[in-house]
Amino acid sequence: MGNTSILIIEDDAEMRETLNDILSDEGYKVKTAGTGKEALALAKKELFPVCLVDLRLPDISGIAVLKGLKACSPDSSAIIITAFASKETAIEAIKAGASCYIEKPINMEELLATVKRTSEAYQLLEAKRRAEEELMINEEKYRSLVESTEDSVYLVDMNCRYLFMNEKHLSRLGLSSDQYQGRPYRAFHSDEDAKRFAKKVNYVFETGISAQHEYKDNEEQSFFKTLSPVKDPETGMVTAVTVVSKDITEMKRTDKELLETRDYLNNIIESSADTITVVDMKGIVRDGNKGGEGIMGYRADEAIGTPNRQFFPDPAEADRIMGLVQKKGVIKNYRTTVVRKDGKLIYVSMSAALLKDKNGVPIGTVRVSRDVTKEVELEKRVREERDNLNLIFESMADGVYSVSEDYKVEFMNKVLREAFGDHVGDICYEVFHERKEPCPLCKLSEVMRGLTVRWEWRSRWMNRIYDLIETPVINLDGRISKLTIFRDITKRKRAEEEIQKLNQELELKVVDLEAVTRMKTEFLSLTSHELRTPLTPMKAQLQMLEEGYKGIMSEEQRESIELVLRNLARLDKLIKDILDISRIEMGRIKLSFESMSINDAVKEAIKMQEPFADEKGIKIVARLAKLPAIVGDSERLRQVISNLVNNAIKFSEKATDVLVETQRVGEAVQFSITDYGIGISEEDKEKLFKPFSQIDSSMSRKRGGTGLGLAIAKGIIHAHNGKIWVESELGKSSTFYFSIPIKQRIREEEAPYIG
Amino acid sequence: MLLPSRKKKIGIMTETKTVMIVDDEPDVLLSVAQILEASNYRTIKAKDGYECIDKLGGEVPDVLLLDIMMPGLTSKEIIREIEKDRSLADIKIIFLTAVHSLEAEEEGLLASKQVIDFIEKPFTVRRMLDAIGKAIEI
Numbered sequence: 001m002g003n004t005s006i007l008i009i010e011d012d013a014e015m016r017e018t019l020n021d022i023l024s025d026e027g028y029k030v031k032t033a034g035t036g037k038e039a040l041a042l043a044k045k046e047l048f049p050v051c052l053v054d055l056r057l058p059d060i061s062g063i064a065v066l067k068g069l070k071a072c073s074p075d076s077s078a079i080i081i082t083a084f085a086s087k088e089t090a091i092e093a094i095k096a097g098a099s100c101y102i103e104k105p106i107n108m109e110e111l112l113a114t115v116k117r118t119s120e121a122y123q124l125l126e127a128k129r130r131a132e133e134e135l136m137i138n139e140e141k142y143r144s145l146v147e148s149t150e151d152s153v154y155l156v157d158m159n160c161r162y163l164f165m166n167e168k169h170l171s172r173l174g175l176s177s178d179q180y181q182g183r184p185y186r187a188f189h190s191d192e193d194a195k196r197f198a199k200k201v202n203y204v205f206e207t208g209i210s211a212q213h214e215y216k217d218n219e220e221q222s223f224f225k226t227l228s229p230v231k232d233p234e235t236g237m238v239t240a241v242t243v244v245s246k247d248i249t250e251m252k253r254t255d256k257e258l259l260e261t262r263d264y265l266n267n268i269i270e271s272s273a274d275t276i277t278v279v280d281m282k283g284i285v286r287d288g289n290k291g292g293e294g295i296m297g298y299r300a301d302e303a304i305g306t307p308n309r310q311f312f313p314d315p316a317e318a319d320r321i322m323g324l325v326q327k328k329g330v331i332k333n334y335r336t337t338v339v340r341k342d343g344k345l346i347y348v349s350m351s352a353a354l355l356k357d358k359n360g361v362p363i364g365t366v367r368v369s370r371d372v373t374k375e376v377e378l379e380k381r382v383r384e385e386r387d388n389l390n391l392i393f394e395s396m397a398d399g400v401y402s403v404s405e406d407y408k409v410e411f412m413n414k415v416l417r418e419a420f421g422d423h424v425g426d427i428c429y430e431v432f433h434e435r436k437e438p439c440p441l442c443k444l445s446e447v448m449r450g451l452t453v454r455w456e457w458r459s460r461w462m463n464r465i466y467d468l469i470e471t472p473v474i475n476l477d478g479r480i481s482k483l484t485i486f487r488d489i490t491k492r493k494r495a496e497e498e499i500q501k502l503n504q505e506l507e508l509k510v511v512d513l514e515a516v517t518r519m520k521t522e523f524l525s526l527t528s529h530e531l532r533t534p535l536t537p538m539k540a541q542l543q544m545l546e547e548g549y550k551g552i553m554s555e556e557q558r559e560s561i562e563l564v565l566r567n568l569a570r571l572d573k574l575i576k577d578i579l580d581i582s583r584i585e586m587g588r589i590k591l592s593f594e595s596m597s598i599n600d601a602v603k604e605a606i607k608m609q610e611p612f613a614d615e616k617g618i619k620i621v622a623r624l625a626k627l628p629a630i631v632g633d634s635e636r637l638r639q640v641i642s643n644l645v646n647n648a649i650k651f652s653e654k655a656t657d658v659l660v661e662t663q664r665v666g667e668a669v670q671f672s673i674t675d676y677g678i679g680i681s682e683e684d685k686e687k688l689f690k691p692f693s694q695i696d697s698s699m700s701r702k703r704g705g706t707g708l709g710l711a712i713a714k715g716i717i718h719a720h721n722g723k724i725w726v727e728s729e730l731g732k733s734s735t736f737y738f739s740i741p742i743k744q745r746i747r748e749e750e751a752p753y754i755g
Numbered sequence: 756m757l758l759p760s761r762k763k764k765i766g767i768m769t770e771t772k773t774v775m776i777v778d779d780e781p782d783v784l785l786s787v788a789q790i791l792e793a794s795n796y797r798t799i800k801a802k803d804g805y806e807c808i809d810k811l812g813g814e815v816p817d818v819l820l821l822d823i824m825m826p827g828l829t830s831k832e833i834i835r836e837i838e839k840d841r842s843l844a845d846i847k848i849i850f851l852t853a854v855h856s857l858e859a860e861e862e863g864l865l866a867s868k869q870v871i872d873f874i875e876k877p878f879t880v881r882r883m884l885d886a887i888g889k890a891i892e893i
Contacts, residue, residue, distance in 0.1 A: 529824075532853040532876050533780055539877040540786035547880055549793045572877055 004119040007048040008032045009039040009065060010081070011058050019052060022108060023115065036060030036068075043072040049122040050115055051078045053098070055089065063096045070097040075125060077118040081106065152223075152245040155230065158205050160185040160198050163240055189215070197225075204229050205238045213243075221249045273370075275348075278355070279308050280364040283318055295348070295371045297341030311338045313345060325352045325365045335376075338369070347376040379476055398487040402473065403428045405448055407438060410481055443470045447482040457486075465493045517585070525582040528575045535575070539568055577708040581691045584715030591633035591719055593744070598662055598669050599624045601634055605641040606660065609649060617655040620645065625663040631744040636716045643709040644673050644736050651677035651734065668722070670739040679730040688726060689714040713738070720744070772891050775799040775816040777807040777833070778851065779825045783876075787820060787851070790880055791887065804828025808836050811843060818890045820874075823852035834867050847871050847890040851878070 006028045010016040016032050024030045031048070033039035036057045043051070051069055055062030066078055080093045080101035090101050099118055102111055146153045152169035154162055162180045170177060173188050186194030193215050200211045204227050213225040223245045230240040269276055275295045278287035285308050288300040296303070296311065309315035317336055324331050334350045352367040393400040393413040400413040407427050412420070423431040429438050438444065443453045452471040459466065468486040475481055544550055546561050553561070583589045606620050613620050648658045652675040659674040680688065691711035717724040722740035774796045778784045781802065788798040799816055801807040804827050807819075819837075823830045830850070837843045849872040871893065872886045 529853045533783070536853075536877040537780065537782035537786040540783070540790060540880065540883075543880040544786070544790060544793070549789070568877075 003027060003029055004050055004123065005029045005031070005046065005048045006115065006119075007039060007042060007051045009036065009052065009057065010054045011035065011056070012054070015054075019106075019111075022112070026112060026115075028115070028119075034058075036062075036065040039065055040068045040072070043069050043076075047073050047076070049073075049076055049126070050118050051076060052111075052115075053078050053080055055080055055082045055093065063092055066093060066096040066098055075122065077122055079111075079114055079118060149244075151247075152243075154243050154245075155240050156185060156201060156243060157240055158201070160194070160201055169245070189217075200227055201241050204241045208236075208238050215245075221247060222252045224248045272368075275367075275369040277303070277308070277367050277369075278364055279322075279367060281322075281362060283307050283309060283322060286364060295340075295346070295369065296338065313337055313339050321350070321352065321367075322365065325354050326362065329354050335372070346371055347373045382476060396485075398485050400483070400485050401428075402481045402483045403444070404479065404481050405444070407444070443468075444482050446470075447472045448480055450480075456489075464488055464490045466490075521582045521585045524578050525586070528579045528582065531575050532572070535568060535572055539565070539572075542568065574708075577712060580712045581708050581715070584712065584719075585691075589715055589719050591636060591716075593631050593633060595629045596632050596634040596637070597629055598627055598632075598637065598671060598740070601638040602641055602660060602662060602671065605638050605645050608642055609645045612646065613649045613658065616649060616652065618649055618652050618658055620649075620658045620660060622660045624661070627662055627664055627669050628742055630669055630740055630742050632720050632740060633716075637720070637740075640713040640716050640738070641671065643713055644671075644738075647709065647736075648673050648675035648677075648734075651675055653677055664742075665739060667743065668739040668741050670737060672735050672737045674733055674735040676733045678734075679732050680726060680728040680734050681730050685726055685728065689724070771795060771797050772818070773797045773799060773814065773816040774818045774820060774887060775801060775807065775810065776820045776851075777801045777804070777825070778820075778822040779803055780822075783822070783851075787883070790883055794884055794887075796887065804830070804833045807833055811837070811840075815843060816846060818887055819846050819848045820851045820887075821848055823850055834870070837869065838867060844869070847893065849874060849886055849890060852876060 006023055008016055008019050008023070008030060010019060010032070011034055013034070016034065020030050020032055028050075031042055031046070033042055036059050039051075039053075040060075042048075048069075053062055053065055053069070057065065060068075062080065062082075066080075069076060069078055077099040078097060080090070080098045081104060082089060082093075082101055083104035093101060099121075100114055102114060146166045147168075149166070149168065152166065152172055154165035154169050157163055161182050161184050165173075165175075165180055167177075170180065173180070184194075185197055189197065197213055197215070200213045203209070204211050208229045208231065210229065211227045213227060214222065215225060216222045225243050225245045228242045228244075229238040230242055231237065232239050269289050272289060273295070276289040277285055280286050285303045285306055288298075288303050290300060293299050307318075309318040312318050321331070321334065321336070324334070330351075330353045332351045334352070336348060336350060337345050338348050340346055348369040349372045350367055350369045352365050354362050355364045355366055357363050390411070390413075393411075396413060397415060399416045399419075400411070401409060401416055402411040403409050407429060409423050409426050409428050409431065412422065412424060420431060429435040429442070433439055441455075441457065443455070446453050447470050450472055452469070454467070454469045457466045457468055458464075465488070466486045467489045468484060470482055470484045472480050473483045542561055542565050545553065546558065546565065580589070602622065602624060606622060610620065645658070645660065652658055656676040659672075661672045661674075663670050689710050691708050714724050717738045717740065720740045721744060722738055724736070724738040726734060726736050728734040774791050776784055776787050776791075776798055778787070779802055784800050784802065788800055791798050799810055799814060801810050803825055807821075808828070821830050821833065828836075834848065837846060837848070846869060848867065848870045850870065851874050853876040871890055874882060874886055
């Protein structure tokens with residue numbers, strides 16, 4: 001039993017030591033106190049399940065000490081030691097909490113027995129209390145466990161009545177804690193489920209073995225319940241059943257999805273256009289999907305069980321592939337050729353992986369093959385086209401090269417190779433421009449963005465100008481390169497610039513020339529006017545002499561006067577013509593429009609010119625058609641016709657006819673006059689209508705005339721919106737034509753007066 | 756050239772008619788005067804616009820032969836002066852010039868009702884006498 005702490009409170013030192021020795025020998029842990037105060041102080045520090053108390057103490061009464069001890073540890077037992085036992089004292093002591101008393105002189109055996117009994121009683125009490133405490137803690141632990149779990153936990157009796165349920169289950173059933181006691185399971189579940197559940201509960205009750213129960217409520221929630229027996233620890237009989245109910249709705253759903261995913265994957269594999277085959281290590285086809293049929297022409301069941309060597313044109317290829325997969329574990333996009341069932345060769349891109357069993361031993365390969373025949377053919381065609389293009393580039397006189405996105409030269413055509421050497425693989429800016437970094441004008445980034453750039457590069461360094469076209473080209477592997485075509489346009493550019501400069505100079509000259517022409521015209525106009533003024537009194541005086549105003553003259557004198565007058569008339573005519581041509585050139589010719597008859601103008605002109613024709617023995621033949629009136633300046637048109645008739649007479653051979661005709665041609669009247677004279681050459685026709693550019697000035701002088709008549713005629717006809725031209729056969733005849741529209745389109749302010 | 760007809764004066768050429776000639780060229784002035792005087796006209800000569808206006812204050816001619824381009828007063832200004840004076844309203848004005856009639860018209864010289872003809876320089880004696888004769892007849 002031993003080691004129970006015992007406090008001895010005894011004022012008699014000898015007695016105290018004796019008791020101490022005896023109890024210590026018995027194995028108790030003993031402490032002693034000589035006074036009541038000392039005892040209480042010890043009791044406050046330490047627990048003493050058994051105290052031996054001498055009732056007669058020097059300081060405090062034994063009863064007071066007892067009370068004090070009880071206050072410190074109510075469970076402690078006190079044994080009173082008293083020399084004079086009186087009934088009153090004993091009762092008082094028991095009242096104060098003592099468990100028994102021993103009379104002095106002490107019978108040691110009795111004391112030891114009493115101490116032992118008291119000590120054992122205390123220890124029993126202590127053990128019981130500790131057990132109760134532990135139970136309480138355990139209960140709390142289980143309760144909190146039960147309450148904190150996500151699962152529903154409840155207890156049912158043999159009749160499936162609820163004995164307990166945790167918060168989770170309460171909230172699931174929508175109950176409060178005071179509502180469930182004694183209510184049956186079936187009140188909250190379907191009849192069918194309740195029946196099945198009851199069966200399971202019965203089973204647990206009868207066998208004492210746990211059971212499972214799955215249940216799906218009407219809201220599609222699934223629960224998995226574990227039923228465990230609660231056994232009486234003594235009898236081993238089942239007293240209740242605990243149920244742990246797990247919500248497995250989510251789990252079920254995930255399971256379903258997994259199943260569906262598996263189906264889905266199977267579907268994909270089955271419906272894949274690619275051939276998926278499983279080939280074992282011996283090269284025998286073990287599995288295959290339907291997709292294979294489309295590519296290879298074999299049904300899965302035709303291929304399964306056969307060696308895969310038969311599918312390759314070179315059976316050794318099957319071994320090679322197997323070797324590769326074994327070595328690397330996985331191969332990707334391996335290009336090979338296979339033979340279709342119909343014997344046709346097709347290109348496939350194959351990816352394959354090694355299959356291993358649980359122990360890591362290879363058991364086969366799974367292969368996915370895709371028909372890439374079209375791609376391969378396309379690539380071939382692209383490559384051929386590229387080769388063709390390269391051939392074209394090679395023969396071009398322009399420089400052609402391509403660089404990768406990291407400035408590496410990929411291609412140079414012949415022209416460039418001859419100029420720079422072969423630099424394929426070198427960095428473009430280093431070899432072409434002797435730079436350490438990309439050129440500032442480089443268009444690589446634009447081209448990489450997909451833009452085509454055309455620009456002009458003026459190299460000050462080389463003093464050349466280049467026309468560059470830079471464009472992205474996509475390589476077979478998808479990379480983009482910059483293709484540059486450039487042409488030396490230095491010569492062309494220089495020429496263009498030269499032409500531009502010349503044009504500018506010419507423009508300036510034209511401006512100058514226009515000013516000069518205007519000045520010339522104005523000068524002519526002014527001088528002509530000034531020339532006429534002195535002519536006026538000269539003519540007047542000579543006429544007076546000729547008319548005899550100043551007396552009678554001899555015949556010789558008169559001839560002299562007439563000669564001067566004739567030349568004066570010529571001079572006057574010249575001045576008048578110059579004035580006219582000046583007006584025409586300045587655009588200042590004024591016409592007096594009226595309704596008029598061309599035929600009348602022709603008749604008048606012929607009448608005026610007839611004496612002159614007669615002199616040369618020339619007959620003027622007129623063939624005048626009936627014509628509508630036109631709108632025109634009759635005086636000016638008569639001047640034109642007179643001039644043409646006069647010219648015709650002048651250039652006619654003697655005694656020939658001059659033919660004058662008028663006719664209507666469409667919406668115009670046309671005049672023509674033909675002479676049978678020297679004719680006009682083609683080149684002269686051009687000059688004919690230009691002022692001061694006589695075909696032959698000496699001829700003109702000889703025949704009389706100013707050389708301005710046709711230029712004036714042209715000006716006048718043009719002012720009538722008409723045309724004037726000449727047709728001629730050199731040495732035979734010339735015909736001058738003009739035509740004037742019958743209806744004039746004249747601006748409002750120039751509207752003719754039509755009488 | 757025919758100009759619109761005016762109020763016709765009926766009269767017989769019995770008395771001597773007066774023609775004022777205005778021209779800055781003395782030779783022209785002299786020649787014209789000689790031609791007219793030989794045909795029994797009385798002439799007044801003026802070498803420019805100022806002299807013309809001045810002399811018109813002294814005597815009113817029947818016909819005024821007026822040069823178009825002269826220094827000093829322009830013919831336009833002379834006509835404006837004449838039109839202002841009611842006593843000069845009967846004077847017939849004939850232009851005598853090297854300028855083309857259409858250009859003169861453009862200048863607005865033919866606008867005046869008193870301007871009745873236009874003789875281009877150099878003129879013929881016949882043209883001059885015809886023009887004056889017609890002017891007197893009106």
